[in-house]
Structures are given as C-alpha cells and as structure tokens.
Amino acid sequence: MLAFRSALNADPGNEGVAGYLVQAARFDPSIAEPLDLVPADLRGSVAVAIGRVAVFRHRGLMPAWWQAAREALAAHPDDRYARQFAADADLDEILCDETVRRTHLLTANQRSRVAAAAGVLRDEWDTVRATDVAIGGNEFECRPKCGIGNRL
Numbered sequence: 471m472l473a474f475r476s477a478l479n480a481d482p483g484n485e486g487v488a489g490y491l492v493q494a495a496r497f498d499p500s501i502a503e504p505l506d507l508v509p510a511d512l513r514g515s516v517a518v519a520i521g522r523v524a525v526f527r528h529r530g531l532m533p534a535w536w537q538a539a540r541e542a543l544a545a546h547p548d549d550r551y552a553r554q555f556a557a558d559a560d561l562d563e564i565l566c567d568e569t570v571r572r573t574h575l576l577t578a579n580q581r582s583r584v585a586a587a588a589g590v591l592r593d594e595w596d597t598v599r600a601t602d603v604a605i606g607g608n609e610f611e612c613r614p615k616c617g618i619g620n621r622l
Contacts, residue, residue: 471498475507482509489517496528516546523555536563554594557587 474491478484488508495504504525505513512518519542526535539559542552560583564570567580576584 471495478508483512485512485515485517488512488515489521492518492521493524495521496525499529514545516542516549516552519545520549520551520555523559527555527558532566533563535559550594550597553590557590560584560587 471491471494474487474494477487478491481487491507492504495501495507501507504522505518508518519538523535523538523542526538529535536559539552539555542549543556546552564576564580564584570576570580
C-alpha cells in the first residue's frame with residue numbers, strides 16, 4: 471500500500487492509482503472505509519468505486535458489498551465491472567436469503583433478478599470468449615489466444 475500512497479501523493483489526480491490503493495486496502499483489516507484513503511474528488515471515480523466493491527466483497531461484508539456494487543452500477547452504468555459486480559451482488563444476495571436456502575423457492579422478484587443477472591454475466595462471458603479479454607482474477611478470466619475460461 472505504501473507504493474500506491476506514494477504514487478497518489480505524487481499525482482493526486484491519478485484515478486488508476488487511487489483505485490489500486492483502494493483495492494489494496496482489502497489486505498488491511500484496520501481500514502474500515504477504503505474511500506478514506508483517496509482524495510474526495512476521486513471518490514466517485516469508476517476505479518475507486520470498483521475497488522471499494524472488491525474490498526467489501528473480499529472481506530465478506532454483506533450487505534455492504536451488495537450495496538457498494540449497486541452504487542457503483544448506478545454511478546457508472548456503462549462500466550463492465552460495475553455491471554458484473556452488481557449482477558454478482560444480486561445473485562449472492564438471493565442465494566444468501568434464508569427462505570431461498572431453506573425452501574429453494576424464489577419469489578417472482580428474485581426470479582426476475584436472477585434472470586437479469588444471468589443475462590449480464592452471459593453477455594460478459596460471450597464478450598470474453600470472443601475477444602480473449604480478461605474480466606478479472608476474482609471472477610473469471612480468459613487466457614489470451616487459448617480461450618480457456620477459469621474460475622467460473
């Protein structure tokens with residue numbers, strides 16, 4: 471984290487470095503809110519929003535990561551990672567629902583959310599298969615030139 475802090479101090483407007491700094495916070499449990507690490511004008515950036523989701527998800531903070539994913543999508547609806555995390559959040563929230571776990575039955579609303587999330591994830595998967603572009607190490611990735619999907 472020190473390298474990212476130093477880089478951000480040297481270039482306080484660097485959204486990419488701010489995003490990496492926020493993501494790195496997942497390894498430091500003493501940092502409750504990773505947004506506190508970056509300047510206020512970068513807190514709304516896509517890299518920081520996605521990094522914050524990654525931190526909360528990595529820590530298993532529910533419902534915080536679900537909410538952070540929805541906030542990232544609302545702020546950045548065209549970002550592929552925001553779409554993917556929001557879809558993952560919907561699925562995770564539904565699968566953690568006590569009634570669903572006990573009965574294996576979905577409400578009409580839950581069924582609709584699952585279908586929408588599956589559509590988002592299917593579209594991302596199709597993009598990855600067609601372009602050999604990695605989505606991210608924690609979700610799934612496609613190895614360049616060989617098309618092998620991992621960690622589905």
